[in-house]
Amino acid sequence: xxxxxxxxxRHEPELIELPRPDPDEGxxxxxxxxxxxxxxxxxxxxxxxxxxxxxxxxLVLGHEAVGVVEDPNGTAYxxxxxxxxxxxxxxxxxxxxxxxxxxxxxxxPGKHRECGISGAHGFMAEYVAVSxxxxxxxxxxxxxxxxxxxxxxxxxxxxxxxxxxRSPFDWSPQRALVLGNGALGLVTLAMLRQEFDDIYCLGxxxxxxxxxxxxxxxxxxxxxxxxxxxxxxxxxxxGMDFIYEATGYAKHPFESIRALAPNGxxxxxxIPDSWTFEIDGGSLHxxxxxxxxxxxxxxxxxxxxxxxxxxxxxxxxxxxxDELLTTVxxxxxxxxxxxxxxxxxxxxxxxxxxxxxxxx
Amino acid sequence: xxxxxxxxxRHEPELIELPRPDPDEGxxxxxxxxxxxxxxxxxxxxxxxxxxxxxxxxLVLGHEAVGVVEDPNGTAYxxxxxxxxxxxxxxxxxxxxxxxxxxxxxxxPGKHRECGISGAHGFMAEYVAVSxxxxxxxxxxxxxxxxxxxxxxxxxxxxxxxxxxRSPFDWSPQRALVLGNGALGLVTLAMLRQEFDDIYCLGxxxxxxxxxxxxxxxxxxxxxxxxxxxxxxxxxxxGMDFIYEATGYAKHPFESIRALAPNGxxxxxxIPDSWTFEIDGGSLHxxxxxxxxxxxxxxxxxxxxxxxxxxxxxxxxxxxxDELLTTVxxxxxxxxxxxxxxxxxxxxxxxxxxxxxxxx
Numbered sequence: 001x002x003x004x005x006x007x008x009x010r011h012e013p014e015l016i017e018l019p020r021p022d023p024d025e026g027x028x029x030x031x032x033x034x035x036x037x038x039x040x041x042x043x044x045x046x047x048x049x050x051x052x053x054x055x056x057x058x059l060v061l062g063h064e065a066v067g068v069v070e071d072p073n074g075t076a077y078x079x080x081x082x083x084x085x086x087x088x089x090x091x092x093x094x095x096x097x098x099x100x101x102x103x104x105x106x107x108x109p110g111k112h113r114e115c116g117i118s119g120a121h122g123f124m125a126e127y128v129a130v131s132x133x134x135x136x137x138x139x140x141x142x143x144x145x146x147x148x149x150x151x152x153x154x155x156x157x158x159x160x161x162x163x164x165x166r167s168p169f170d171w172s173p174q175r176a177l178v179l180g181n182g183a184l185g186l187v188t189l190a191m192l193r194q195e196f197d198d199i200y201c202l203g204x205x206x207x208x209x210x211x212x213x214x215x216x217x218x219x220x221x222x223x224x225x226x227x228x229x230x231x232x233x234x235x236x237x238x239g240m241d242f243i244y245e246a247t248g249y250a251k252h253p254f255e256s257i258r259a260l261a262p263n264g265x266x267x268x269x270x271i272p273d274s275w276t277f278e279i280d281g282g283s284l285h286x287x288x289x290x291x292x293x294x295x296x297x298x299x300x301x302x303x304x305x306x307x308x309x310x311x312x313x314x315x316x317x318x319x320x321x322d323e324l325l326t327t328v329x330x331x332x333x334x335x336x337x338x339x340x341x342x343x344x345x346x347x348x349x350x351x352x353x354x355x356x357x358x359x360x
Numbered sequence: 361x362x363x364x365x366x367x368x369x370r371h372e373p374e375l376i377e378l379p380r381p382d383p384d385e386g387x388x389x390x391x392x393x394x395x396x397x398x399x400x401x402x403x404x405x406x407x408x409x410x411x412x413x414x415x416x417x418x419l420v421l422g423h424e425a426v427g428v429v430e431d432p433n434g435t436a437y438x439x440x441x442x443x444x445x446x447x448x449x450x451x452x453x454x455x456x457x458x459x460x461x462x463x464x465x466x467x468x469p470g471k472h473r474e475c476g477i478s479g480a481h482g483f484m485a486e487y488v489a490v491s492x493x494x495x496x497x498x499x500x501x502x503x504x505x506x507x508x509x510x511x512x513x514x515x516x517x518x519x520x521x522x523x524x525x526r527s528p529f530d531w532s533p534q535r536a537l538v539l540g541n542g543a544l545g546l547v548t549l550a551m552l553r554q555e556f557d558d559i560y561c562l563g564x565x566x567x568x569x570x571x572x573x574x575x576x577x578x579x580x581x582x583x584x585x586x587x588x589x590x591x592x593x594x595x596x597x598x599g600m601d602f603i604y605e606a607t608g609y610a611k612h613p614f615e616s617i618r619a620l621a622p623n624g625x626x627x628x629x630x631i632p633d634s635w636t637f638e639i640d641g642g643s644l645h646x647x648x649x650x651x652x653x654x655x656x657x658x659x660x661x662x663x664x665x666x667x668x669x670x671x672x673x674x675x676x677x678x679x680x681x682d683e684l685l686t687t688v689x690x691x692x693x694x695x696x697x698x699x700x701x702x703x704x705x706x707x708x709x710x711x712x713x714x715x716x717x718x719x720x
Contacts, residue, residue: 106529108622108651157528165525165656168517169466250642262468268649275642282610282635288657289628291468295655296525297648 002331003125004349005058011045013061013338015331023129029071030083030135032351034328035124036064036147037337038184039248040117043271045338050118062124062349063087063116066138066146068357075132082142082354083135084149085128086306088112089120105157105300114300126331126351136306142313143354145321148187148346152309153301155188155244158267160305162242165265165294173241174198175261177223177233180247180270181211183324183346188244189220190316200237202230210345214323230255240264250275253295257284262291267298362691363485364709365418371405373421373698375691383489389431390443390495392711394688395484396424396507397697398544399608400477403631405698410478422484422709423447423476426498426506428717435492442502442714443495444509445488446666448472449480465517465660474660486691486711496666502673503714505681508547508706512669513661515548515604518627520665522602525625525654533601534558537583537593537619540607540630541571543684543706548604549580550676560597562590570705574683590615600624610635613655617644622651627658 003018023029041061049059069081077083088104090096091113098107116122138146166173176196178185181203189201199220203211215222221237228236230252239261245252248270256266287293301309327347329337337347363378383389401421409419429441437443448464450456451473458467476482498506526533536556538545541563549561559580563571575582581597588596590612599621605612608630616626647653661669687707689697697707 101530103529106623106652160528161525161652161654164528165521165654167527168520168524169463170461248645250645253645253648254641263466268645271646271649272642273646274640276638276640278636278638279641280634280636281614281639282632285608285610285613285628286631286633288613288655289631289659291657292466292521292659293657294521294525295648297651297653299649299652 001126002351003060004062004331004334005060006045006049008052008057013045013334015334016058018125020127021129023071023073026075026131026133027129028069028073028075028077028083028132028135030067030085030128030130031070031357032065032067032123032126032128033143033354034066034147034348034350035062036151036346036348037062038064038151039182044117050114053119053121059116060121060123060125061116062122063114064147064150065123066143066149067123067128068143068354070127077132077135080357082138082140082146084138084146084306085115085123085130086134086136086303087115087117087150088300089115089134091119102304103302105302105305124349136303136310138310139314140354142310145313147348148313148321149306149309151184152187152191152312153305154269155184155191156305156308156312157301158244158269158296158298159191161298162265162267162296165296166263169263171263173264175200175238175240176242176244177202177240177259179230179243179245179249179252179256181205181215182246185244185246186211186214186324186345187316187320188246189215190218190320191312192242192244193218193220196242200240205342210323210326210343214320214345217323231258233259234261243267245270248272251277254279254284257287257293257295260291260293263293265294265296267296269298361486362711363420364422364691364694365420366405366409368412368417373405373694375694376418378485380487381489383431383433386435386491386493387489388429388433388435388437388443388492388495390427390445390488390490391430391717392425392427392483392486392488393503393714394426394507394708394710395422396511396706396708397422398424398511399542404477410474413479413481419476420481420483420485421476422482423474424507424510425483426503426509427483427488428503428714430487437492437495440717442498442500442506444498444506444666445475445483445490446494446496446663447475447477447510448660449475449494451479462664463662465662465665484709496663496670498670499674500714502670505673507708508673508681509666509669511544512547512551512672513665514629515544515551516665516668516672517661518604518629518656518658519551521658522625522627522656525656526623529623531623533624535560535598535600535621536602536604537562537600539590539603539605539609539612539616541565541575542606545604545606546571546574546684546705547676547680548606549575550578550680551672552602552604553578553580556602560600565702570683570686570703574680574705577683591618593619594621603627605630608632611637614639614644617647617653617655620651620653623653625654625656627656629658
């Protein structure tokens, strides 16, 4: 079968032939439909995976995926069920409190592997064998958009954690700001639209631009960071009750403290490299305290967030995904899906469509 | 009546004569028993109050207080009830959503006054008139320790907010660290003793020292920051699940990110001055995200926290307060209560004792 991988010491995706996996007991054979590409995939290519799966000199890429059950292999699934795999896996067969209680997203580095990212093969292949306990079923009619379940689940978790931090008091947030106009930022902006009177999205693009079009069609205000840097946002638009940081720009957490309204919260999702710079730490400390502000780091997501993401996916408008899915590449011509251009919002590799599999 | 005030342009406390207040409708006349002094009082003296009460060139000091009802003035209170006043007051008679819903602690600067701190007289006087809605009753047998209700309530809120941020997942914290060995830090250490297997308190004092004695009597480990700076704490003692910052040292929030265990949280309470310094913001950002860490700023407390503080006060051992209350000064000889010495942990001014008032 075809698989898109990164090899040891290489930094480009490659299409290779691999044997079709043979599912172990408790595993389902999934025929992949679509696999998305995000910033993490680009980092895996650039820096190499955290580690390669034991014994292998390649890593199958991809952690955002949707597929269809080809062989239930004695599990509760049925052939034709549309499924999304979760990302984290146990490191070994030993006890792992985080996985044992269904919270692999809370397992620290060193206590998990991540499919397509570190230590475990990803989903960018025609077939994948996945433990039934690491699959979430989604409605067949959402199959084409199913590739968004994983990124939405990551936002579900971040929003859940940020909101929880505000739960001891009567928080009535009105203004939300998303830092970053990539696919994840735009989907999150759409998620926040239901809850907030005013939503804003920060980017650094000139018009005309497809992401700015999506931002405005969502009823949000585009903020060009070259004109209005984050610390100046309150003056221009008012303080933000909730800020969602998805750029990985290292200064954002610190700049965001100033951009928050009193009692506001920042959810941090980006993973920047080391970068030393000056901050007025005294004023930021005081600002956090006297205005009851919070910074919440969040990574990954668990099955509960995946299930919530399926509901969110159903609720979001279809046009959004049509606009976001700018690049649908075949595995034999995957290069455009890994290219970087301002016209591209979300790129995916399509291994099969549901109609292909129904024909069988 | 006697009152201890700071005058405009002065930086020393002064004992002056003021007319005994005449309670308005809905106000109770409280005879003060004891009023505590904390870092905020020293800041008010040094920098001046945020503002003086309208029309006055002096501010009655003190926001940690316990008193006894002298005249219920038609309210639901009875003469002899022991009461603790809360600290924040409305700015004016206009609507104020925060006060309306019982959450003055969430009112941002500009939406409240603080007794003894900014815009409203404090409690360091023989008599104070307080709205019945700004009083919390405490058991008579806790009267002597009642001065600790306000500081404990501040910690109750900070702990509540920090814990809430960890509520979406199964958090089983084991190690807690209090930054600061002042009275507030020591009381909080005692509060955390119930919940944590291992508690630590950071200070910068040489032995023998009365605060280190209290730390060790509580079963906690003293960490000398000159020997083990905050970022090195995990190496020495393990990562901390919860860090409570009460020093106002501007670098603590940033250093604490490193000292946290995965999924840990820092509650920030200090209010430092502006101070610009370098941080590796990229690594701190990544650390917050990949380890699901959080920073929660918290200020003040509301009536719910005061009520919880009364329960906490009842549960904490009596010896603790005997050890903490190193200085009990009469109003006519208040100077030692405002002095700064390593032998002093908590200083209070005692205007009356419950037995004085019972004699009446």
